[in-house]
Amino acid sequence: MARLNDDAQWIILMGFLISFSFFFLALIINQSTVVGQTTAESIIEFPKNDIRDFRGIFIDVIAKNTTLANSPTIQNDLKSISLNRKNAVVNFSVWYKPNDAHTYVDLYYNNGVTLYNETWASL
Amino acid sequence: MVNREGGQLFTIEGIAAGLLMILTAYLVVSATSVYTAGDTHISDMQLEQIGSDTLKIMDTPENRTTQSDLQMIFSKPIIDEEKFKTNFLALTNNTTSKANDHINFTANYTCRIYPGNDIASSQFSHSRNLTSGEHAVRVTKWVIVNRSFCGTTGEDRAVLVEVLMWRD
Amino acid sequence: MTDDNGNLSIDFLVGFTIFLLAFIWVVSIIPGLLIGLQAYTIDYDAVAYRTGVILAEDPGRSVLDLEPWESYYLQKANVTRFGLAITKETPNILSQDKINRFFCSTVFFYPEDYRNRIIFGDYPYRFNISIRELGQNNTRSVGEVIPDGYGYIRRVVKIKDSSYATINSTNYTNLDGVPSHVFSIRINSDNLMNEVIDPRYQINPSKEQLTINITNLSKLINPSTTSINLTNVTLCFMDMKSSICYSPSPSNYPFVDGSSTRLTSLPATVHENITVKLDPAYINDRLKLGVNNVYIALRFDLTNTTDGSPYNGTFLNNTQVLPNINTLWGNATFFDPETNVYNNFTHPFNYDYNSSEVTQPKLKDAVMEVAVW
Numbered sequence: 001m002a003r004l005n006d007d008a009q010w011i012i013l014m015g016f017l018i019s020f021s022f023f024f025l026a027l028i029i030n031q032s033t034v035v036g037q038t039t040a041e042s043i044i045e046f047p048k049n050d051i052r053d054f055r056g057i058f059i060d061v062i063a064k065n066t067t068l069a070n071s072p073t074i075q076n077d078l079k080s081i082s083l084n085r086k087n088a089v090v091n092f093s094v095w096y097k098p099n100d101a102h103t104y105v106d107l108y109y110n111n112g113v114t115l116y117n118e119t120w121a122s123l
Numbered sequence: 124m125v126n127r128e129g130g131q132l133f134t135i136e137g138i139a140a141g142l143l144m145i146l147t148a149y150l151v152v153s154a155t156s157v158y159t160a161g162d163t164h165i166s167d168m169q170l171e172q173i174g175s176d177t178l179k180i181m182d183t184p185e186n187r188t189t190q191s192d193l194q195m196i197f198s199k200p201i202i203d204e205e206k207f208k209t210n211f212l213a214l215t216n217n218t219t220s221k222a223n224d225h226i227n228f229t230a231n232y233t234c235r236i237y238p239g240n241d242i243a244s245s246q247f248s249h250s251r252n253l254t255s256g257e258h259a260v261r262v263t264k265w266v267i268v269n270r271s272f273c274g275t276t277g278e279d280r281a282v283l284v285e286v287l288m289w290r291d
Numbered sequence: 292m293t294d295d296n297g298n299l300s301i302d303f304l305v306g307f308t309i310f311l312l313a314f315i316w317v318v319s320i321i322p323g324l325l326i327g328l329q330a331y332t333i334d335y336d337a338v339a340y341r342t343g344v345i346l347a348e349d350p351g352r353s354v355l356d357l358e359p360w361e362s363y364y365l366q367k368a369n370v371t372r373f374g375l376a377i378t379k380e381t382p383n384i385l386s387q388d389k390i391n392r393f394f395c396s397t398v399f400f401y402p403e404d405y406r407n408r409i410i411f412g413d414y415p416y417r418f419n420i421s422i423r424e425l426g427q428n429n430t431r432s433v434g435e436v437i438p439d440g441y442g443y444i445r446r447v448v449k450i451k452d453s454s455y456a457t458i459n460s461t462n463y464t465n466l467d468g469v470p471s472h473v474f475s476i477r478i479n480s481d482n483l484m485n486e487v488i489d490p491r492y493q494i495n496p497s498k499e500q501l502t503i504n505i506t507n508l509s510k511l512i513n514p515s516t517t518s519i520n521l522t523n524v525t526l527c528f529m530d531m532k533s534s535i536c537y538s539p540s541p542s543n544y545p546f547v548d549g550s551s552t553r554l555t556s557l558p559a560t561v562h563e564n565i566t567v568k569l570d571p572a573y574i575n576d577r578l579k580l581g582v583n584n585v586y587i588a589l590r591f592d593l594t595n596t597t598d599g600s601p602y603n604g605t606f607l608n609n610t611q612v613l614p615n616i617n618t619l620w621g622n623a624t625f626f627d628p629e630t631n632v633y634n635n636f637t638h639p640f641n642y643d644y645n646s647s648e649v650t651q652p653k654l655k656d657a658v659m660e661v662a663v664w
Contacts, residue, residue: 005129008136008303011310015140018314019147022321026151039337040165049175050263052382057265057281068267068279073237077281078265080235084242085283086263130302137306141313148317165336169444172340176347176447179383183449186653187492187644214447219421219430219660224445 047088051109051116054082054090058105059120062094069094069103087111166290167260170226174262174288177214182264193284197268202232207248215288227251228288232266237274244285257289335442338416339663342409343444346420347659348382349374351389359498361392362572367399373409377451378490384654385450388499388571390422394431401433410663418663424450425656434662441664449654454494455502456642456649460607461510463640470601471522472591472608476503476567477639480574481583486644492652494644496585497575499652501642503567503587508607514562516595517602521547521565522558523590528582543570545589558592565589586639609638 057078062068075092082090088111095104102121109116182193192210196203207230216224229249235242253259264284271277351374353360360370373393375385392398399405402417410416419434456476463474480496487493494501508519524545527536544554546566567587574585588610593602642649 005132008133008306011133011136011140011306012143015143015310018144018317022144022147022151022317025321026154030154039340040168043168043340044164044171049179053179053263053265057267061267071279073275073278074267074281076240077235080240081233081242081281081283085233085244085285130300132306133300133303134306134309137308137310140310144313144317148320152320152323168340169336172343173445173447176383180447180449180656183384183491183654186651187487187489188651213425214656214658217423217425217658218445219423219432219658 045113047109047111047114050086050088050111051114054078054109055107055118055120058092058094058107059122062105064103064122066094167258170288170290171260171262173215173226174228174260174286177211178262178264178284178286180214181210182266193264193266194268197232197266197270197282202247204248208250211248211286212250225291226288227257227291228286229253230284230286233283233285234273234280237280243273253287259287259289262286262288335416335663336444337442338410338412339418339442339444339661341411342418342420342663343446343659343661345409346373346375346661347385347446347448348376348379350376350379358572358575361386361389362575363392363570364572367404370408373405375448381490383446383448384491385448385657385659386499387450387452390431390450394422394433396433399433401435405433416663418661420659420661422448422657422659425658437662438664441662443660443662446659446661448657448659450657451491451499452653452655453499453502454650454652455504456640456646458503458505458640458648460505460507463607463609464511464605465608468603468605470593470603472593472606473588473610474505474591474607475586475588475610475639476642478585478587478642479583480578480585482643491654494642494652496569496571497578498571500571501569503642505565505567505589505607506563508561508565509563511606512593512602512604516597517604518594518596519561519606520558520592520594521545521554521561521589522592523588524557524567525586525588525590526569527586527588528577528580529584529586530581539573543568543573561591609640 062074068074078090078092082088088109090110091106091108093106095106096102097104104122105118105120107116107118107120178193182191184191184194190198192206196207211228211230212226215226215228218224227250229246229252231244231246233242233244263286266282266284267279268282269277269279273280349372351360352371353362353365354369354371357369358365360373375389375393376382377384377386402415405418405420406415409420410418417435419432419437421430421432421434423430478496478501483494483496512519524539525536526539526543541553541555544557546553546568547559547561548563567589569585569587577585591606593604593606594600595602640646640648644651
């Protein structure tokens with residue numbers, strides 16, 4: 001039986017080679033732009049400033065002033081506005097240990113993607 | 124008679140390879156997308172960072188004995204619109220070289236109507252009103268103020284200051 | 292037997308030609324793929340953001356945390372990472388001392404010293420970091436001129452100014468008509484660190500430079516007949532049990548009469564004013580040993596300009612030194628005035644938060660930019 005004539009295979013092979021290299025090039029280029037995009041988006045997505053802000057309210061203002069700490073008005077203000085405008089569930093409680101001069105604050109923040117828990121003690 | 128069509132092989136292979144390459148090139152070029160600067164959200168991130176920093180700085184008192192700018196703005200009987208505008212624009216638009224940035228903003232505060240859980244927002248300062256063409260980012264800051272509004276009189280309330288900022 | 296006598300068949304030529312034409316056309320389309328890439332890589336913005344965060348929100352680090360990285364005496368190799376924030380609990384509030392050290396071009400050289408302490412990464416990024424206080428025109432910067440196409444971040448910060456005391460000497464004279472007068476200043480570091488614990492407003496003698504300006508010395512005497520000699524300066528460190536006094540090294544000598552360099556030797560003639568600036572590293576070393584009070588004593592001797600003989604007169608004086616004025620050390624000088632027999636004039640000047648002559652630390656607005664390419 002006569003062997004199939006495969007003299008011109010090299011043309012097709014060259015064609016394939018070039019096609020695959022195009023695909024590879026396209027993949028590299030596509031991925032490179034995504035790198036920058038995800039970096040910026042992940043910075044925006046992580047609520048660093050929100051958590052610091054929320055924490056700052058307690059540590060700077062409320063924990064130093066017991067009337068504010070125990071005020072249910074402020075508690076409800078923070079919870080409602082957080083839920084409504086910041087899409088975050090927050091909770092906090094200020095408590096003391098007996099015979100201990102420190103003020104303790106339990107903080108909870110959850111915006112659906114990031115969850116933050118802390119027990120802060122004053123100096 | 125000798126079969127003299129052996130060379131057609133080359134032709135066919137050539138055409139096939141050519142078609143293959145053209146098709147691949149077409150697929151590749153139409154598949155990769157061209158990213159414009161806005162798609163990457165980098166400028167949004169930069170603007171948001173400037174805004175957050177500014178609100179935080181406005182809420183830091185200059186020394187131990189005074190109130191912060193934000194506290195002073197909110198403790199006046201009528202919220203001090205001009206002072207907020209001047210301070211905010213100065214902090215966001217100044218750069219380390221002589222050239223100034225051109226960031227504009229509109230600011231409102233949100234409070235909870237006591238009693239109950241409804242909330243209300245109202246604008247208290249702006250450098251220019253928002254039309255529909257701006258691409259704005261939002262930055263927020265909590266402030267504890269003692270004012271008669273939102274259902275209480277003379278009590279400490281927590282209020283969220285929200286600022287929408289954009290570049291012209 | 293194959294006949295390869297060199298005649299290419301027409302079919303082969305046609306096939307190969309079609310292939311080549313297609314190839315050339317395709318290769319000319321592909322560079323269009325690269326249109327989407329900018330002149331600068333998107334990575335630059337990420338590096339600039341990271342650098343901005345480290346500078347504005349991190350306090351920096353030295354090897355083993357032995358000393359503050361901004362300490363004048365710390366060798367360059369022992370600085371692990373730059374950071375301008377006062378502490379890690381106070382992001383966006385920067386320390387003036389750290390800023391001064393960061394931009395000091397005689398110590399740290401662009402770009403290598405900065406690359407592995409603030410920029411990080413394998414690629415040799417070029418950068419420009421600058422800070423300007425709002426309301427001032429001078430910008431401090433390190434790095435090259437910014438080209439077109441760079442990654443960028445801007446941060447808004449506050450810079451903590453150091454505190455300083457301005458003592459008008461006419462308020463602190465006593466009535467003794469003697470030629471030798473001693474004036475002492477007390478820095479109660481326990482009190483300073485405990486009365487105000489917020490690092491943004493605290494006076495921290497072990498980290499910040501304290502400056503004491505004594506002014507109007509010429510108003511106390513007649514300058515044409517009397518000269519003022521600053522004969523001795525002593526630093527005494529007191530803990531719960533005892534105290535140790537040192538003569539400071541020349542790197543801690545005061546500045547006189549508005550000079551920008553310190554005195555090189557004592558005694559020295561003074562005409563108008565004296566500025567005492569203590570190096571925080573020096574105080575830090577002592578405070579680590581349990582010291583809670585630092586006293587600075589300055590001894591002045593008045594002489595007649597004509598013949599150098601001692602001149603008896605009233606002068607800047609708040610200290611009675613017993614028993615030995617030559618060593619500026621004595622119990623009566625440095626005891627807590629509340630527990631001793633109270634004498635109006637054995638009361639050191641207190642550098643604290645309540646004195647009207649001490650200007651408290653102030654936070655000034657500033658803006659910082661980082662460009663990376």
